[in-house]
Amino acid sequence: MKESLAVIWAIGRKDLLLETRNKDIIIAVSAFALLVLMVFTFAIDINQGNAKLIGPGILWAGIAFAGVTGLNRAFALEAEGNTLEALMLAPISRDLIYIAKMLGNFLFITAAQVIVFPIFAVLFNLAVLRWEMLVISLLTTIGFSAIGTLFAAMSMRVRAREVMLPLLFLPVVTPLMMAAVESTSHVVNGGSWPDISRWLQLAVAFDIAFIVVSAFIFQQVVED
Amino acid sequence: MEDVIKSFAETMVLRSINFSLQPGEVAVLLGANGAGKSTLLRILSMLTQPDSGSIAVYGKNTAKNGPEARALTGSVLHSPMLYADMTIRENLILFAELYRLRNIDDLIEKNAVKVGIESRLDQRVRTLSHGFQKRTALARALMHDPQLLLLDEPESGLDSPSVLQLDNVIEEYRNSGRTILMTTHIIEHALEISDKAIAITDGYAHVESTTTRSDKSNVLSAFSRSFKKTSGDL
Numbered sequence: 001m002k003e004s005l006a007v008i009w010a011i012g013r014k015d016l017l018l019e020t021r022n023k024d025i026i027i028a029v030s031a032f033a034l035l036v037l038m039v040f041t042f043a044i045d046i047n048q049g050n051a052k053l054i055g056p057g058i059l060w061a062g063i064a065f066a067g068v069t070g071l072n073r074a075f076a077l078e079a080e081g082n083t084l085e086a087l088m089l090a091p092i093s094r095d096l097i098y099i100a101k102m103l104g105n106f107l108f109i110t111a112a113q114v115i116v117f118p119i120f121a122v123l124f125n126l127a128v129l130r131w132e133m134l135v136i137s138l139l140t141t142i143g144f145s146a147i148g149t150l151f152a153a154m155s156m157r158v159r160a161r162e163v164m165l166p167l168l169f170l171p172v173v174t175p176l177m178m179a180a181v182e183s184t185s186h187v188v189n190g191g192s193w194p195d196i197s198r199w200l201q202l203a204v205a206f207d208i209a210f211i212v213v214s215a216f217i218f219q220q221v222v223e224d
Numbered sequence: 225m226e227d228v229i230k231s232f233a234e235t236m237v238l239r240s241i242n243f244s245l246q247p248g249e250v251a252v253l254l255g256a257n258g259a260g261k262s263t264l265l266r267i268l269s270m271l272t273q274p275d276s277g278s279i280a281v282y283g284k285n286t287a288k289n290g291p292e293a294r295a296l297t298g299s300v301l302h303s304p305m306l307y308a309d310m311t312i313r314e315n316l317i318l319f320a321e322l323y324r325l326r327n328i329d330d331l332i333e334k335n336a337v338k339v340g341i342e343s344r345l346d347q348r349v350r351t352l353s354h355g356f357q358k359r360t361a362l363a364r365a366l367m368h369d370p371q372l373l374l375l376d377e378p379e380s381g382l383d384s385p386s387v388l389q390l391d392n393v394i395e396e397y398r399n400s401g402r403t404i405l406m407t408t409h410i411i412e413h414a415l416e417i418s419d420k421a422i423a424i425t426d427g428y429a430h431v432e433s434t435t436t437r438s439d440k441s442n443v444l445s446a447f448s449r450s451f452k453k454t455s456g457d458l
Contacts, residue, residue: 003324010321014307014314021309081349085271086305086364090322091295224272 007092011100012107018077019108029070029112034119036062041123048125055124056184060140060177063116067109067144068166071152074105079156088222098149098218102211105152106145113137126188132196133187139203140180143210147173150214154221179203228277230263237263239427241277245403245420247371250394252414252434253407254447255424261407262302264424265376268405269299282371295323298370300378304361308350312341312360315349316367323368335363340389354381362393373397375406379413391417411447415440423447 019025040058044050078084087097117137121128151169158164183199185191228241237260245251253261266272268279270286270293279286284293306315313332320328336342339359349357358381365373379387394417397404405422408414415421415434421443423430432443 006324007322010318014310014318017314018307018309081308082303082305083307085301085303086319087322088271089269089294089297089299089305090319091291092322093291224266 004093004096007096008100008103011087011097012104015074015101015104016107022077024073024077025070025108026111026115028073029066029109030115032066032069033062033112033116036065037116037120037123046124051124051126052185052188055120055126056181056188058124059116059120059128059184060180063109063113064144064170064173064177065166066112066116067148068169070108070112071105071148071169072155072162072165074101074108074149075152075156076161079161084153084156084222094219094222095215097222098153098215101153102145102149102214105149106141109141109145110137113141128184128188130187132193133184135200136180136183136187136196136203139200139207140176143176143203143207144173146207146210146214147176150210150218150221153218176203176206179206225268226278228264228267228274228279230260230267230272230274236427238267238274238424241424241427241429243422243429243431245372245405247403248398248401249420250398250404250418251406251420251422252411252418253405253422253424254411254443255407259424260427261424262376265299265301265374265405265407268372268374269297269301270294271301295368296371297374298365298368298372299374299376300358300361300365301374301376304349304354304357306349306357306360306364309348311346311348312336312352312363313345315360316345316364319364320367325368331367332363335366338366338389338393339363340386355383355386358382359386362390366393371402373402373404375404377407377409379408379410387413411444415443421447 037058044054088094117128117133120126148169151165151172155161155164155168179199179202183196183203186195186199225241225243228238229236230238241264253264255261263272267274270290281293281296284296286293307318310318316332317328320331325331332345333342336345339362341356341359341363344352344356349360352360358378362378378390382390394404406414418434421432421434423432423446432439434440434443
């Protein structure tokens with residue numbers, strides 16, 4: 001267990017080091033998500049009446065599309081120097097590589113949300129900086145990173161990687177995004193915790209199922 | 225390696241590969257372009273799964289004991305496979321940690337001197353020439369002192385002094401009872417330093433000794449004939 005954690009930490013620290021040098025992923029994800037929010041803010045006359053209705057959908061659509069950009073970038077760096085193969089030469093289980101990459105993606109998308117959520121709160125005048133949103137964000141980002149890491153690894157060998165990833169990934173992640181939108185709607189409309197948690201149960205089930213399945217499939221995906 | 229078969233889509237690259245190497249042996253893989261040399265090295269490195277057949281590295285079956293077999297293997301493949309925005313030292317530290325090595329600083333210094341990159345340790349890989357990147361890949365492969373060293377055209381991008389340095393590493397490995405399997409495009413030179421030649425033709429492996437001068441000459445002429453035939457077929 002201690003050795004596995006050391007391996008995950010070594011790969012995760014490497015991703016953090018590269019991100020602090022390049023700042024590719026966090027900037028790309030935040031900028032894309034903010035762009036989506038701004039476009040909708042100008043395109044639709046946001047007021048007190050419709051913000052609660054359409055705001056949650058716009059927020060999570062922005063994060064989903066921006067997150068795909070981040071996933072693409074995370075694996076583009078590995079594809080650039082064939083470095084995923086270097087990790088595979090090491091005497092470690094492929095599952096650990098998957099978990100480390102998933103945690104890296106989770107951290108970068110979470111960091112982008114830290115930038116996006118307050119701006120969304122101001123633009124839409126909605127109280128999303130609440131602890132319930134922390135739980136929703138956590139569960140959604142875990143599932144998003146779990147399945148996204150697998151699909152990003154799958155599309156790494158495909159020529160039109162940037163096109164293929166959203167095409168493959170977004171339909172699969174739709175139930176999770178529905179749970180995120182519905183539970184966020186309950187939060188901004190002052191819903192009770194049982195209402196919110198009903199949708200979060202779907203997110204938890206999605207997270208568990210896809211972490212297990214993705215870790216299993218990852219090995220087949222990365223080997224020729 | 226027993227009855228290893230590998231195909232890509234409709235093309236069968238390796239039909240039935242059988243050979244074994246002994247500790248202290250240096251073997252060179254020969255074959256025309258597309259014969260399957262790199263595929264074979266990738267299978268031995270456990271980056272590519274064979275369709276069937278079994279491979280054992282010092283008794284560890286690669287399918288059943290992948291991590292144990294990988295711990296015994298060091299690979300320098302076509303691409304140096306380094307993180308371009310990290311320094312050589314940072315790359316080596318990462319892989320030393322993945323191999324759970326101790327005394328990492330000493331190991332890095334020792335292997336950097338061995339391959340001649342000690343003055344560049346704190347330079348980012350992106351700023352290095354292909355030759356230095358290849359040397360760094362070699363240093364990484366040597367860090368965990370593997371029993372089996374796989375080298376895919378290790379001399380490509382290296383200047384003459386570096387090729388001599390590489391020969392020294394190979395000689396040192398041979399003398400310490402370890403095994404080396406390499407591909408090369410400088411066949412005459414490879415035959416000089418090898419004990420065995422494994423020629424891949426039509427997906428099959430033909431193993432020949434190269435210990436004596438006449439062995440080397442026979443292998444060279446047989447390979448030339450086979451290469452001309454394959455080139456003619458293309």
